Amino acid sequence: MSLTPEMIKHIAKLARIGLDPSDIDATCHTLNDILGWIDQLAEVRIDDVPPMVGTETEPLRQREDTITEGNCRDSLFSCAPETSGPFYTVPRVVE
């Protein structure tokens, strides 16, 4: 499988990373190098092998339903690049 410049543009769009049009070919080339190297996995037989998500084997711990956090808007907003009153702001979105 090999990436085309069109696919690179699509992936960059999904990832919301702006690509300079002049960088697309070089990016395409590098990613294809990496993917070409990754393709050696094709030779591994994986019939009936279950996928592994992580290494911890214990079941998920569950916390009690109590309010322990929140009420820290000032602290949150101190890190924000832009706020207005009690809100975060973004360019106007049309739904």
Added chain:
Amino acid sequence: MTYVIEGQTGPWEIVVGLEVHAQVISESKLFSGAATAFGAEPNTQVSLVDAAFPGMLPVINRACVAQAIRTGLGLNAHINLQSRFDRKNYFYADLPQGYQISQFEHPIVGAGRITIELADGQTRDIGITRLHLEQDAGKLLHDQDPSHSFVDLNRAGVALMEIVSEPDIRAPEEAGAYLRKLRQILRYLGTCDGNMEEGSLRADVNVSVRKAGEAFRTRCEIKNVNSIRFVMQAIETEALRQVTLWESGQEVEQETRLFDPSRGETRAMRSKEDAHDYRYFPDPDLLPLVLEQEWVDTLKATLPELPDAKRARFQSEYGITFYDAGVLVAEQAVANYYENVARGRDGKLAAAWVTGDLFGALNKRGATIETSPVQAATLGRMLDLITDGTINGKIAKEVFEDMLETGDEPDAIIERKGLRQVTDTGVIETAITTVLEKHAKELEDYRNGKDRLFGFFVGQVMKETKGKANPALVNEALKARLKSS
């Protein structure tokens, strides 16, 4: 009952499936310890986890898991003892993590069903495909500023149950019945308050149309419809739009649309034009959710009686009609009220008073069962007084009116107003004598064969006794007197 759209090319059937997002009742969020209460100051119920700060991690809320299991059990569904959380990746201003933690491949609840009842009394089973837990998003406000949208993350991370139906629904009315029934079950279980105005229950509606016997055609999803009435309208409107498209030789495109109730139309969403590719994958921050069968059994054993079971029991235990039982179980509070009135008493009489006089009075006052001025025990006491002959049915209405006004106990009202039923035959005989003397003309007519006047005399005697006479005794004595004299 079949619903069809008569097109130019013949009848069209509609195919509808619903995805309902039900906000879970819990104190804190699904993966954080921030509060969930509705209506708080913007961005105050937000933790570092909810705002997706670097290095923050999700820890699941046991109560939300329990609510999902209980809901699954209430929908007669299979509980999956092992499930997993996945990330649904997309960018939006109301989604701080850049992904929603949801359950894609392995939901906590599998197949189930809901029985709905239609206006003609018919029932139908609608299949439930699955129920899964996921995070809610925040809220965007578009009307505060001309160039900006504002973001409030209070809702971000609140637990939602997404309940997905099979495409079994064939009429707008069925969709309405399904939603009402689902909401009723959720409220009985106490897992979701079902409040569509506040957004704690929202429906995405999948609509397609087809000719009878065909395979499914392309469907459109109408997002976030926030009332049952709008769901029904949206289905009608969207189905008509699709029929028009097909019949004019065009294709229906699979897309996400919005319903605009003010214009009565659906339109394609602008902000989600891109082909979605959510890149679901298992969330590596969360291990598999493994449930103990014992816990599920305990939750099952402590489930409240649900509407269908309660309705059947009311019918058999209190001898009331299927219809009345349906009215009484519609809301759990009403059912509890009714049962408190009916227990150990005449169930039919209790049903008549609750669905008749009580509902009428509450309606008039804009009150609910919770704010009713007459408590179940008080109404029950009044029924006792009817049954033991202290008052008759007519006086009872007066007593009830007084109860509504004053909140007094029926015994006190009867005492205060002297409404005790007259059972003294001497008093009744005297009243009969007075009435017959006063209405010699009518007596004459009666004697000449105008039998219908018997009722007139009963009425006059009741009036003479200010309504307090025992109607049965009046009947008996009057019959005897008219025969003998």
Added chain:
Amino acid sequence: MTLTKLTLTEARQGLVARTFSARELVQAHLDAIERLNPTLNAYITPCPQSDVLKAADAADERYKHQKAGRMDGLPIGIKDLFCTQGIRTTAASAMLADFIPPYESTVTERLLKEGALFLGKTNLDEFAMGSATTNSAFGPTINPWKRADAPEIALVAGGSSGGSSAAVAAGLALASTGTDTGGSIRQPAAYCGIVGLKPTYGRCSRWGIIAYASSLDQAGPMTRSVADAALMLEVMAGADSRDSTCSPRPVPAFHQAVGKSVKGLRVGIPSEYRVDGLSPEILALWEQGITWLKEAGCEIVEVSLPHTRYGLPSYYIIAPAECSSNLARYDGIRFGLRKDAPTLDELYEKTRAAGFGTEVRRRILIGTYVLSAGYYDAYYLKAQKVRTLIMRDFEHAFNTVDVLLTPTAPSAAFAQNDNVNDPVQMYLNDIFTVPASLAGTPALSVPAGLNKAGLPLGLQIIGRHFDEETVLSIGSALEKAAGFTHRPTLYAGAGA
């Protein structure tokens, strides 16, 4: 006495005995940082001197009243991937160049609670993505070691925890924290001639550590001795209710495993690690390690880990996939860089293009691709299955042996300009470290010798899940046998 030369253990003894004060110890390090950091660029953000000295005075008070914690008064470096309350935390990214967290990571909180003094935030590859600390928005870290034959060439410190390894090697910290996703503690430790321990996945909480690949990231100590690594891990490790993947197991007294007899332990030598083109120097060192352990009474067993060579390509699917999702939160809205734009999508695209460096963007794109519709099964799902096979290889090997012994890296530190335009060559540096990361097993790198050019080389010991103790015992046996006392060219103690 040169205070910057000490191990944690020695320094603590000195503080207890009042041979020197915490203030003196800290001052020596602050001076060293002032002198060498401009050259090495080991720290992105040194902490203000007055703050550190004040904390040192408080530590001295505690020593005076015999109330000192286990790390009290010990000046250390913190990889700039751990969020530190009130101290700028950048992940070496322009995206977080001004980010001051209002919270403290669990691991650093535990170190602070035991009295550790933070000298500053150490450099790394941006978001921990790299093997050389050359992908930092704040410039590369320079290895304090120089080739004897070419002292003018600036070498890499390894990565991603290269700032931490350089600081410890050059005497700019007694020890440092690191994080390891595919070798980011062990490989820079080997390149800088120090000890680096990646604990079992789940041993240390990830809460407050900026995520790269959640199923692989693990914090660990980078120190001058195996005993120091044991001491520091005891403080860093332990259950945390805020991290669902953090193990609730109790933390053993790791220091007791150090120096323990290794007689009779079975050491596996995986034949698949003898890869083509492995340098004879590395092979020779490995043989030397085998001999040392034999002499210490270990039984050497040849084992097979047949899927070893598929570890690296699987890793370069899994880690980018997770990172593409983990880094979606850097969107210019709630924290970090924001590039204004007329529409939301443009804001995202401009912010993320400007905020992320080349390698980070590259991994996000790869990760997005391998998860996308139509490619998920061929890439991501396949890699997860190969991960299962790699895990099974280890389980199988650990049926017959107690630990595995391998080289840490296929080479010594290389020049700053090498491999920069060839990502695949760069990725190959992780070939020996990645399998243990995928399996989640603990692994330790111990400096074991110098190559001909006078650069340090490391040996890696891999153990069973949650059996850091055996790893530390073997590690200390190797340490003792190797007697590695070499110091780098750029060194705070030099001439003092």
